[in-house]
Amino acid sequence: MRLSEVNVEEIKMELANLKNKKSSQLSLVWKRFKSNRLALLGFVFVMIIIFIAIFAPFLTPYKPYATDPSNRLMGPSRTHLLGTDSLGRDVLTRLFYGSRIALQIGVLIILFEGFIGIMMGVLSGFFGGIIDSIIMRLVDILRSFPVIILAMAIAGIMGQGIYNVVIALGIVGWTTYARMVRSKILSIKEADYIEAGYSIGESTYSIITRYIVPNAIPTAIVMISIMMPTALIASATLSFLGLGVQPPIPSWGSMVAAGRNYLLQAPWISTSAGFFIMFTVLGFNFIGDGLRDALDPTTKH
Amino acid sequence: MSELLYIKDLKVYFNTEEGVVKALAGVNFEIVKGSFHGLIGETGCGKSVTGLSILKLLDNNALIEGGEIIYKDENLLDKTEKQMQKDFRGNEIAMIFQDPGSSLNPVFTIQDQIQESVKMYKKASKQEYRNIVIEELKKVKLPDVEGLLDKYPHQLSGGMKQRVMIAMMLACNPNLLIADEPTTALDVSIQAQFLQVLKNLKDKFDMTVLYITHDLAVVSEICDYVSVMYAGRIVENVPVRELFKNPVHPYSYKLVHSVLGVKTFLEDLEEIPGSVPRLIDPPSGCRFHPRCEEAIDICKTKVPQLKKIGKNHYVACHRR
Amino acid sequence: MSNRKKYWTNKIIRTIITAIGVTLIAFLILHLTPGDPARIMLGSYASEENLEAVREKYNLNEPLHIQYWAWVSSLAKGDLGTSIRYNRSVNTLIKNRIGPTLVLTLTGLIISVVLGVVMGILAALKRNSWLDYLTTVQAIFWISIPSFWLGILFLYIFGLQLRWVPIAGMVSYTSVILPALSLGLRQEAWFARPMRAEMLEVLNQEYIRAAKAKGLKYYIVVTKHALRNALIPIITMLALRLPWIIGGSVVIEVVFSWGGIGSLLVNSVKARDYPVVQAILLLISIAVVLANLFADIIYTWVDPRIRTEG
Numbered sequence: 001m002r003l004s005e006v007n008v009e010e011i012k013m014e015l016a017n018l019k020n021k022k023s024s025q026l027s028l029v030w031k032r033f034k035s036n037r038l039a040l041l042g043f044v045f046v047m048i049i050i051f052i053a054i055f056a057p058f059l060t061p062y063k064p065y066a067t068d069p070s071n072r073l074m075g076p077s078r079t080h081l082l083g084t085d086s087l088g089r090d091v092l093t094r095l096f097y098g099s100r101i102a103l104q105i106g107v108l109i110i111l112f113e114g115f116i117g118i119m120m121g122v123l124s125g126f127f128g129g130i131i132d133s134i135i136m137r138l139v140d141i142l143r144s145f146p147v148i149i150l151a152m153a154i155a156g157i158m159g160q161g162i163y164n165v166v167i168a169l170g171i172v173g174w175t176t177y178a179r180m181v182r183s184k185i186l187s188i189k190e191a192d193y194i195e196a197g198y199s200i201g202e203s204t205y206s207i208i209t210r211y212i213v214p215n216a217i218p219t220a221i222v223m224i225s226i227m228m229p230t231a232l233i234a235s236a237t238l239s240f241l242g243l244g245v246q247p248p249i250p251s252w253g254s255m256v257a258a259g260r261n262y263l264l265q266a267p268w269i270s271t272s273a274g275f276f277i278m279f280t281v282l283g284f285n286f287i288g289d290g291l292r293d294a295l296d297p298t299t300k301h
Numbered sequence: 302m303s304e305l306l307y308i309k310d311l312k313v314y315f316n317t318e319e320g321v322v323k324a325l326a327g328v329n330f331e332i333v334k335g336s337f338h339g340l341i342g343e344t345g346c347g348k349s350v351t352g353l354s355i356l357k358l359l360d361n362n363a364l365i366e367g368g369e370i371i372y373k374d375e376n377l378l379d380k381t382e383k384q385m386q387k388d389f390r391g392n393e394i395a396m397i398f399q400d401p402g403s404s405l406n407p408v409f410t411i412q413d414q415i416q417e418s419v420k421m422y423k424k425a426s427k428q429e430y431r432n433i434v435i436e437e438l439k440k441v442k443l444p445d446v447e448g449l450l451d452k453y454p455h456q457l458s459g460g461m462k463q464r465v466m467i468a469m470m471l472a473c474n475p476n477l478l479i480a481d482e483p484t485t486a487l488d489v490s491i492q493a494q495f496l497q498v499l500k501n502l503k504d505k506f507d508m509t510v511l512y513i514t515h516d517l518a519v520v521s522e523i524c525d526y527v528s529v530m531y532a533g534r535i536v537e538n539v540p541v542r543e544l545f546k547n548p549v550h551p552y553s554y555k556l557v558h559s560v561l562g563v564k565t566f567l568e569d570l571e572e573i574p575g576s577v578p579r580l581i582d583p584p585s586g587c588r589f590h591p592r593c594e595e596a597i598d599i600c601k602t603k604v605p606q607l608k609k610i611g612k613n614h615y616v617a618c619h620r621r
Numbered sequence: 622m623s624n625r626k627k628y629w630t631n632k633i634i635r636t637i638i639t640a641i642g643v644t645l646i647a648f649l650i651l652h653l654t655p656g657d658p659a660r661i662m663l664g665s666y667a668s669e670e671n672l673e674a675v676r677e678k679y680n681l682n683e684p685l686h687i688q689y690w691a692w693v694s695s696l697a698k699g700d701l702g703t704s705i706r707y708n709r710s711v712n713t714l715i716k717n718r719i720g721p722t723l724v725l726t727l728t729g730l731i732i733s734v735v736l737g738v739v740m741g742i743l744a745a746l747k748r749n750s751w752l753d754y755l756t757t758v759q760a761i762f763w764i765s766i767p768s769f770w771l772g773i774l775f776l777y778i779f780g781l782q783l784r785w786v787p788i789a790g791m792v793s794y795t796s797v798i799l800p801a802l803s804l805g806l807r808q809e810a811w812f813a814r815p816m817r818a819e820m821l822e823v824l825n826q827e828y829i830r831a832a833k834a835k836g837l838k839y840y841i842v843v844t845k846h847a848l849r850n851a852l853i854p855i856i857t858m859l860a861l862r863l864p865w866i867i868g869g870s871v872v873i874e875v876v877f878s879w880g881g882i883g884s885l886l887v888n889s890v891k892a893r894d895y896p897v898v899q900a901i902l903l904l905i906s907i908a909v910v911l912a913n914l915f916a917d918i919i920y921t922w923v924d925p926r927i928r929t930e931g
Contacts, residue, residue, distance in 0.1 A: 404831040
């Protein structure tokens with residue numbers, strides 16, 4: 001059946017209205033997010049860590065690898081605000097440089113698992129059938145392993161290093177994205193506006209770029225804010241266990257592990273390194289929490 | 302003649318994300334003891350809110366702004382939650398809800414849920430409770446009562462669930478039963494049966510019933526008195542015969558005259574232009590004035606008060 | 622076939638596929654990187670004779686599918702293999718270590734579920750109060766703290782400074798407190814927030830209003846009518862969180878020198894003792910798969926809407 005011109009005009013109007021409604025919804029979401037004090041606090045936390053990562057060399061007079069055997073395990077003082085470690089290196093300096101490692105690994109993991117996960121999710125959701133079944137079984141299988149345990153085994157085989165940490169965690173991590181993307185695509189596929197778009201002769205490409213992508217963006221943002229904390233903690237855990245980033249590279253996880261041996265003489269090493277992990281993760285979690293509330297206010301107010 | 306319940310100038314507001322919704326803006330009526338009292342109005346006019354206010358079971362975002370609800374000489378609005386639970390809910394006033402499907406707890410058996418009502422005032426053995434529950438279920442004319450006891454709500458039909466709901470509430474021995482559109486979710490054929498059961502129970506156990514509905518046909522069938530509600534206010538309190546013989550308020554008039562046509566549900570009325578106003582930003586003065594053909598200037602500025610125009614007959618309109 | 626039968630047939634087939642997949646992954650992990658598995662196990666300085674001996678012992682010269690079949694067949698007979706490092710049967714190693722791990726994970730699990738459920742309920746009941754706010758913030762707080770660091774903090778404060786509890790190992794009943802708390806507090810958050818949301822959802826249901834309209838006491842409305850409904854989805858949550866609790870216990874075992882499966886696993890990974898690593902990976906994941914199946918069974922059993930379906 002061919003649609004009359006009037007109908008096409010009507011549907012176009014409807015779609016335009018829908019776009020307006022969407023953007024007003026987005027501004028409502030933004031309003032809610034802005035009024036969430038915790039989310040703003042999280043934003044500040046993350047900004048501070050990013051700032052430290054970028055300007056680390058200017059924030060401290062020391063070098064992260066510069067050892068000083070005469071000043072081993074010194075307590076916090078004016079010259080070393082957070083004391084020194086067992087090789088006499090300035091703890092605060094290493095923590096500052098550690099933010100680079102942490103963020104780098106975090107971002108790489110998100111990109112790696114996000115890329116695989118979104119691809120798999122799209123394949124699964126769009127094509128369904130046997131492809132969907134295979135991918136979803138693979139997801140089931142991988143999710144039967146605790147992330148950290150499988151990652152440990154993989155990192156143990158592949159050897160240590162930043163990239164191996166990323167691969168080891170990404171191999172399990174993509175399943176979360178795949179599931180979320182799949183269900184989102186299934187729900188978008190059902191939506192009226194997709195059908196409306198097709199009915200007035202829009203191409204698949206334009207439907208994907210005009211409707212599906214914009215609709216999936218909020219989900220993607222929430223996903224990142226949810227996955228970042230997991231990535232940060234899991235990578236720190238691997239490093240803590242000695243299976244991730246190796247000393248002397250200043251990663252927070254391995255610093256906690258190193259400080260553990262001097263807990264009685266130099267408690268500041270472990271405690272401050274762990275604090276940096278917590279601070280960063282807390283920042284991302286506050287943001288994620290605020291976003292979730294802003295996008296789905298029914299659970300809160 | 303004495304009244305069992307007296308509602309005076311009841312105002313209830315809701316805080317919503319879009320603003321304050323003035324759901325009830327002065328509700329006034331009384332329920333005569335032993336009567337079948339109808340509360341009629343369009344969907345969204347505040348009928349259910351009125352019913353829930355009596356039991357003080359409104360949602361958390363509701364605010365009772367003012368007024369009085371006098372039940373047996375006591376103002377329910379002064380009672381604490383604890384007093385309401387102990388002294389009024391169930392044993393004095395009970396309520397059956399629109400959707401029997403969602404009003405019964407899905408994870409407990411029929412017997413369990415009715416037994417709870419009994420347990421509050423009677424200690425008995427397991428077997429005795431079972432017998433009492435069977436009696437209660439028989440009262441509402443349910444078939445195969447014994448077989449129902451261990452069933453779960455989802456295993457029953459809508460009509461059966463609604464009867465179980467009544468049995469559950471009647472097992473509390475209330476004096477006043479509030480029925481909030483209890484037939485909406487039922488098939489038309491079952492509605493008539495249901496109303497008959499309700500009427501018989503009311504007579505047999507000497508109850509008073511507040512029947513909330515938007516169906517004028519039901520009102521004409523079973524009610525003794527009617528309160529007509531429009532956009533959060535009562536526009537006319539009237540004995541049911543009077544309403545059909547001589548509806549005074551322009552809104553009541555249109556209601557009654559539209560019922561003579563094919564369509565009985567207010568939602569479908571085309572004779573009354575416009576729709577129920579949004580209560581977040583209600584019309585000034587008489588809230589019906591934008592839809593009223595007889596409206597004059599004063600209708601737009603001054604809220605009309607209920608005035609007596611006959612025996613048990615009150616109307617709120619500047620033109621009458 | 623009835624819907625119910627279909628559902629369960631489907632479910633069991635999926636579980637079997639997952640279980641087979643899990644054995645494949647555990648097996649293939651050693652072959653993940655290019656290179657000689659024997660060399661990975663023995664390190665780069667191993668002599669050719671030793672390498673050959675290991676290859677012989679673990680069938681590494683055979684094609685992969687033969688190796689896999691040999692491994693699975695011995696698994697089926699209950700033989701988990703032989704440790705390279707200890708030169709002992711993996712069965713014995715695991716048998717000696719499983720007790721402490723079960724004690725730790727179960728205690729941690731109980732702490733997390735009980736705390737989480739109680740806090741979630743209170744937060745929902747006192748919605749928008751300071752208690753509700755506190756529940757939200759503490760939940761975010763706990764999930765932001767790496768459990769190994771929490772463990773170290775606890776060790777430092779309660780073990781080294783206050784000397785309330787032993788600092789390491791399993792010397793008395795109090796030994797389990799710190800590790801179980803480090804494990805449980807982090808997981809508690811994952812129960813508190815869903816519980817709160819579930820409870821809020823249930824409290825908004827019409828049947829809660831109806832229960833109140835009957836004149837039921839508030840605590841009966843909450844503990845019977847609301848709780849019973851709100852707890853049902855938590856069962857699924859429990860199964861979902863199980864891998865994380867087990868994963869967390871591995872790290873906690875290392876921090877507290879807890880002689881369980883977890884520390885055995887970490888040591889074996891470091892020592893490249895792959896028969897042990899594979900066996901533990903397999904055991905844990907099969908436990909997770911079974912837990913999921915059980916959760917499903919329990920779920921249908923506690924929810925009469927599903928249970929009574931034809």
